[in-house]
Amino acid sequence: MLTKRIIPCLDVRNRKVTKGVKFQNNIDLGDPIEMAVAYSDGGCDELVFYDITASAEGRPIDIEMVREVAKAVHIPFAVGGGIKNLEDMRRVLLAGAEKVSVNTLAVRNPKIISEGAKQFGAQCIVLGMDPVKVEKSEKFPSGYEITTQGFRTRTGIDALQWAKEAEELGAGEIVVNSVDADGTQAGFEINLTKMISENVGIPVVASGGGGTYQHLIDVFKEGKADAAIIASMIHTGKFTIKQIKDELIAAGIPIRKKW
Amino acid sequence: MITIIDYKAGNLTSVGLAFESIGQEVKITDKPEEILRAEKIVFPGVGAAMAAMDNLKELQLIEPIRKVIADGVPFLGICIGMQVLFESSEEDGGTECLGILPGKVKKFRPSDKMCKIPQIGWNTVKVKKPHPIFEGIEDESEFYFVHSFYPSCSDANNILGQTDYADAVFASAAGKNNLASVQFHPERSGRIGLRLLENFCNWNGN
Numbered sequence: 170m171l172t173k174r175i176i177p178c179l180d181v182r183n184r185k186v187t188k189g190v191k192f193q194n195n196i197d198l199g200d201p202i203e204m205a206v207a208y209s210d211g212g213c214d215e216l217v218f219y220d221i222t223a224s225a226e227g228r229p230i231d232i233e234m235v236r237e238v239a240k241a242v243h244i245p246f247a248v249g250g251g252i253k254n255l256e257d258m259r260r261v262l263l264a265g266a267e268k269v270s271v272n273t274l275a276v277r278n279p280k281i282i283s284e285g286a287k288q289f290g291a292q293c294i295v296l297g298m299d300p301v302k303v304e305k306s307e308k309f310p311s312g313y314e315i316t317t318q319g320f321r322t323r324t325g326i327d328a329l330q331w332a333k334e335a336e337e338l339g340a341g342e343i344v345v346n347s348v349d350a351d352g353t354q355a356g357f358e359i360n361l362t363k364m365i366s367e368n369v370g371i372p373v374v375a376s377g378g379g380g381t382y383q384h385l386i387d388v389f390k391e392g393k394a395d396a397a398i399i400a401s402m403i404h405t406g407k408f409t410i411k412q413i414k415d416e417l418i419a420a421g422i423p424i425r426k427k428w
Numbered sequence: 429m430i431t432i433i434d435y436k437a438g439n440l441t442s443v444g445l446a447f448e449s450i451g452q453e454v455k456i457t458d459k460p461e462e463i464l465r466a467e468k469i470v471f472p473g474v475g476a477a478m479a480a481m482d483n484l485k486e487l488q489l490i491e492p493i494r495k496v497i498a499d500g501v502p503f504l505g506i507c508i509g510m511q512v513l514f515e516s517s518e519e520d521g522g523t524e525c526l527g528i529l530p531g532k533v534k535k536f537r538p539s540d541k542m543c544k545i546p547q548i549g550w551n552t553v554k555v556k557k558p559h560p561i562f563e564g565i566e567d568e569s570e571f572y573f574v575h576s577f578y579p580s581c582s583d584a585n586n587i588l589g590q591t592d593y594a595d596a597v598f599a600s601a602a603g604k605n606n607l608a609s610v611q612f613h614p615e616r617s618g619r620i621g622l623r624l625l626e627n628f629c630n631w632n633g634n
Contacts, residue, residue, distance in 0.1 A: 171551045171593055172570060209618065214550055243446050245572060245616045265441040267616060290438060290475045292546055292574045342548060372544045395544055425550040425570045428618050 172425045173389050173417070174214035174396035175410060176374065177403055179204060180221045181250075184234060187221070188404050189352055195221075198404050202237050208403070209242040211410040212428045216246040217270065217344075217398060223251025224273060224318065230257060232264050239265020247295055258285050262293055270344065272297035273317040276324050276331075279338055286339030294342075295374075296335040300328035300361060301348040313361055320348045328361070329368060336369045343369060344398065346376035354380025354401050362392035374398055382408075382416040389422050430629065431466035432456045435487055437473035437480040437508055446615035450626050460492040468629065469501055472615075473508035474574070477533065478520035480508050490526065497528060497607050502633040504561075505609030510602070511579055513609055519577050529602055529609070531581040538594035545594070546576040553589040553600050553612065560631040561601070561608050561624050562589070569620050571600070571612035579611060606633030 179186045181201050189195035198204070205216055218238065220230045230251045238246060248261045249270030258269045269289075275282055275296055285294045299320060300313035313328035332343055345365050347358040357378045366373040375388045376398035388394045402408050417424045430452045432440055444454045447470075457463065471493070473480055484490050497503050505513050512525045517533035525533070536545050550570040555562050573591070578598035581587050588608065589601030600611045608628065614621035 171547060171549050171573075174549050239442060239445055240449070243442070243449065243615060243622055244618050245613075262439050263441055265439075265445055267442070292474065292548065293439075341546065367542070370541065370545060372546075372548050393542060396549065427566060427569050427620065 170423045172214070172423045173394070174374075175385075175413060175424070176215045176217055176396055176398045177204075177208045177213050177410070178217045178219065178376065178398045178400045180219050180400070181231070181234065182222050184231065186404070188400055201234060202241050205238050205242050205246070208410060209244050212414055212425070213244070213410050214425055215244060215396070216242065218246065218248050219270075220248070220250035221319070229253075230261060232260055235261055235264035235266055249295070249297055255281070255284055255288060258289060258293075262289055268293050268295045268341070270295040270297045272299065275335065276315060276317050276326065279334065282335055282338035282340050286341070291339045291341040294340050295344055296332075296340040296342070297344045297346060298328060298331060299346050299348050311364060316348055329364060332365045332369050336371050340371060342372045342374060344374040344376050346398070347378060350378025351376075352401055353378055356380065356384045357388040357392060357394075357397070359387055359392040362388055362394050366393040366395070372396065382413060382420075385413065385417060386420045386422065389417070429453045429455060429466075430468050430470055431463060432470045432472060433463060433489065433493070433509075434458045435473070435480065435483040435489055437475050437483060439474070440472060443470060443472045443506070443615045446622060446625055447629075450622055450629065452629055458487050458489070460488055463489065463492045463496060466496065466501060469496055469503045470506065470628075471503065471509035472506040473512075475508055476519055477508065477511055477517035477525065477577070478523040480512050481523055481525060484512070493526070494528070500606045500633050502628065502631050503607045504628050505607070506615070507575065507611060507613060510609035510611055511577060513607070514579055517577060528607065529579075529581065529586055529604065530583045531579060531586075531599075533577050534580050534596070535577050536594040536596060543594050547573050547593045549573065550617075551591050551593060551600075551612075553591055555589050556587045559588045559601070559603065559608065561627045563627045565620055565623055565627075571610075571614065571617040571621060573600075573612045575611060
């Protein structure tokens with residue numbers, strides 16, 4: 170049976186893993202390569218790295234770091250943040266990443282999804298989206314609006330509409346990162362995840378808000394997520410991946426048991 | 429020395445790095461003469477079947493691949509590198525493939541719409557036939573998969589391992605004689621995947 174994936178998210182700034190709440194007040198946590206190895210050995214199913222300042226500082230993604238990760242771990246990992254064009258995608262993938270995640274770029278230029286999928290395969294192209302809760306309206310029938318640049322910019326795009334469009338354009342997977350829940354450890358936004366997952370045929374990864382075992386159980390059972398991204402709950406050392414997986418298995422969720 | 433065939437079907441970085449991490453020397457090549465001289469061959473690939481077959485034709489690699497397989501060189505197909513070993517694929521409106529393994533490559537057709545395509549993630553492989561590539565690997569271990577099409581063997585003797593997804597119980601590992609192939613990505617399957625690659629390196633093809 171296909172198992173549900175647990176994906177640690179490593180936000181990287183100046184070669185250090187960092188974590189904030191709702192994209193603010195970041196503190197440094199450690200070396201990205203060391204943390205990647207520790208999580209991979211600890212049983213995570215995949216990793217995602219976001220170069221969180223590349224975009225704002227207008228510099229290219231840290232390719233040397235991608236290469237070092239690819240040498241150090243032999244599980245899939247995605248890289249996002251600061252991807253500006255097909256050439257950036259190619260460099261990240263050739264450095265050894267399994268997937269590349271686009272967010273702001275795809276909103277500005279949706280064709281990058283179809284072009285990337287055509288050049289490198291749909292499985293490589295992840296659409297990351299940062300929806301924020303808004304009043305349901307004609308403009309926002311799903312009740313969620315897409316933001317970009319770490320919540321700084323509102324786009325006027327409806328979240329569900331955007332997810333469907335990304336699927337049509339050829340994205341291989343969608344990461345739904347709730348702006349409202351990010352870093353709070355108060356639980357995933359189940360309704361948002363469920364709505365997106367039930368309305369697209371590609372895998373949906375829930376992100377933002379995971380803080381307890383029950384949050385993960387809920388996002389898989391109720392939220393219909395195919396995978397979940399976690400950060401704070403493991404970065405703080407509060408839980409290990411093994412502990413999380415044991416609890417999910419006990420709750421009847423299909424989880425990879427041997428690594 | 430592991431020779432990895434580069435036929436422009438995706439990114440070979442992770443395959444190369446995985447073999448290097450277990451102490452193997454790796455040569456990545458698209459040259460027929462180097463393939464014909466190889467001691468052990470890995471035939472990876474992601475992407476679409478038709479593009480893969482077109483590239484193999486253009487690079488004149490089809491005959492060398494047939495020859496090394498016939499000559500008993502240990503050969504490992506991965507993902508698309510497995511699929512094109514079969515007779516044909518439903519992908520791209522029907523694609524004729526190499527026909528080295530009897531059977532066809534079919535599209536997943538799930539009845540449950542919550543069953544997502546592509547299959548992305550870790551799924552179990554049930555060993556159907558003990559094989560040197562599974563040496564020391566516990567039965568029903570999980571491997572990393574990314575695919576929308578799956579191989580359907582018409583000769584059950586060629587099925588080495590099986591996996592269950594969507595509407596299919598399919599051959600996630602298949603082979604005969606010196607030919608082994610896997611639908612999953614051992615190079616992305618952690619310690620257990622590396623063990624499979626190590627087993628392949630230690631296999632003489634018998």
